[in-house]
Amino acid sequence: MELEFEREAANTAKLDKLIAEETRWSREGISARRTRNQGRLRRLHALRQSRREIIARSGTAALVAADGRTSGKLVIEAEHVCKAFDDHVIADDFSTRILRGDRVGIIGPNGAGKSTLLKMLIGEIEPDAGVIRRGTNLDMLVIDQKRDSLDPNLTLWETLTGGSSDQVMVRGTPKHVVAYLKDFLFSPAQARSPVHALSGGEKNRLMLARALTKPSNLMVLDEPTNDLDMETLDLLQDVLADYEGTILLVSHDRDFLDRLVTSTLMFEGEGRIEDYAGGYSDMMRQRAQSRSQKHQVPQKTDSRKSESEKPEPAKTRADSANRLSFNQKHRLKTLPNEISALLDAISKLEKLLADPQAYSRDPAKYALAGKTCDQYRKDLASKEEEWLHLEMLREEIEGP
Numbered sequence: 001m002e003l004e005f006e007r008e009a010a011n012t013a014k015l016d017k018l019i020a021e022e023t024r025w026s027r028e029g030i031s032a033r034r035t036r037n038q039g040r041l042r043r044l045h046a047l048r049q050s051r052r053e054i055i056a057r058s059g060t061a062a063l064v065a066a067d068g069r070t071s072g073k074l075v076i077e078a079e080h081v082c083k084a085f086d087d088h089v090i091a092d093d094f095s096t097r098i099l100r101g102d103r104v105g106i107i108g109p110n111g112a113g114k115s116t117l118l119k120m121l122i123g124e125i126e127p128d129a130g131v132i133r134r135g136t137n138l139d140m141l142v143i144d145q146k147r148d149s150l151d152p153n154l155t156l157w158e159t160l161t162g163g164s165s166d167q168v169m170v171r172g173t174p175k176h177v178v179a180y181l182k183d184f185l186f187s188p189a190q191a192r193s194p195v196h197a198l199s200g201g202e203k204n205r206l207m208l209a210r211a212l213t214k215p216s217n218l219m220v221l222d223e224p225t226n227d228l229d230m231e232t233l234d235l236l237q238d239v240l241a242d243y244e245g246t247i248l249l250v251s252h253d254r255d256f257l258d259r260l261v262t263s264t265l266m267f268e269g270e271g272r273i274e275d276y277a278g279g280y281s282d283m284m285r286q287r288a289q290s291r292s293q294k295h296q297v298p299q300k301t302d303s304r305k306s307e308s309e310k311p312e313p314a315k316t317r318a319d320s321a322n323r324l325s326f327n328q329k330h331r332l333k334t335l336p337n338e339i340s341a342l343l344d345a346i347s348k349l350e351k352l353l354a355d356p357q358a359y360s361r362d363p364a365k366y367a368l369a370g371k372t373c374d375q376y377r378k379d380l381a382s383k384e385e386e387w388l389h390l391e392m393l394r395e396e397i398e399g400p
């Protein structure tokens with residue numbers, strides 16, 4: 001009894017700490033959250049450097065591929081890949097090489113083709129042209145909360161074990177189901193309760209717990225941050241940070257990307273997908289550098305050219321950034337407040353949903369809170385994505 005009480009108290013303290021952190025996050029604003037990663041970025045430096053060397057070694061594909069396949073080092077290689085849906089070009093002559101242990105972030109505006117690229121890389125859809133090769137011995141785990149589903153009438157225990165045992169095989173090693181559930185922040189009492197009593201966020205957490213039991217050496221995640229509450233996001237971040245396999249991750253969450261990935265595939269527009277070393281912040285820095293290099297040389301040359309010799313202005317994202325509209329500027333100003341307000345609201349709802357008594361006190365209110373919280377998380381994801389898109393355009397003009 002005493003122990004149970006202590007456990008409850010520890011859980012509450014953890015929750016309070018999380019909420020305090022989130023509140024601080026809201027107060028600090030998004031920019032502060034972005035710059036929080038400097039120390040970790042320094043640690044990623046070595047990885048980035050080796051990644052850069054790999055990117056620079058184009059032309060040795062056949063060698064590496066042959067080597068990689070037998071040794072299992074090469075995970076995925078794309079060469080001159082093209083893909084379009086009618087006149088919407090997703091990829092135009094895209095090549096990359098993903099090696100064992102790489103953590104690749106895929107980022108780009110809404111509808112640019114991130115999911116399509118991911119599906120091509122894992123072999124779910126074929127490119128129109130070009131070749132995608134996958135290495136040998138790949139055990140792929142696709143984390144897809146939208147495709148996964150839970151039986152609402154089973155208990156959490158049954159969901160993980162199939163009902164026949166109290167052990168769950170976690171990546172090949174047996175673990176007691178209650179201990180495993182605890183790793184995913186479920187109390188021992190919840191282990192025997194039915195799935196339908198869980199909030200939307202908790203259901204997603206359970207799906208994640210179930211998915212992560214499977215052994216794999218390639219983990220594929222498409223916008224995992226959309227459906228997860230803050231606690232689960234932290235958990236997932238820890239799991240991915242310790243993961244020794246290869247990761248492909250589509251995300252609009254720059255913080256999440258900055259903390260995890262070793263390289264970034266960025267949709268630059270018109271089917272151009274660039275491969276950058278490092279996370280989101282590194283990508284922005286490299287883009288800014290390569291832009292300023294591009295701008296320095298042509299300016300001198302151009303001044304000596306006649307009007308007719310001048311090249312056609314390239315339709316780059318930077319050009320469109322120069323035309324950031326009044327509305328876009330306004331959205332950039334207002335979005336951080338809207339995001340903060342949503343974070344506050346989500347934190348409050350999560351606090352209510354985590355209260356063990358809340359469900360029995362008022363099941364209808366509890367269910368409504370769960371639904372509202374899910375909706376807020378979706379709104380948050382879409383506002384963060386909108387902000388990210390606009391902020392990228394702004395940074396292209398003003399620099400990071």
Ligand SMILES: Nc1ncnc2c1ncn2[C@@H]1O[C@H](COP(=O)(O)OP(=O)(O)OP(=O)(O)O)[C@@H](O)[C@H]1O
Binds near residue numbers: 109110111113115116
């Ligand atoms: N099978 C298909 N047939 C035709 N068009 C498609 C098909 N699949 C995707 N598209 C279109 O291709 C574009 C890219 O879709 P995709 O889902 O890959 O983008 P995304 O970057 O992942 O978008 P989001 O961020 O909104 O998830 C979209 O305009 C989509 O409507």
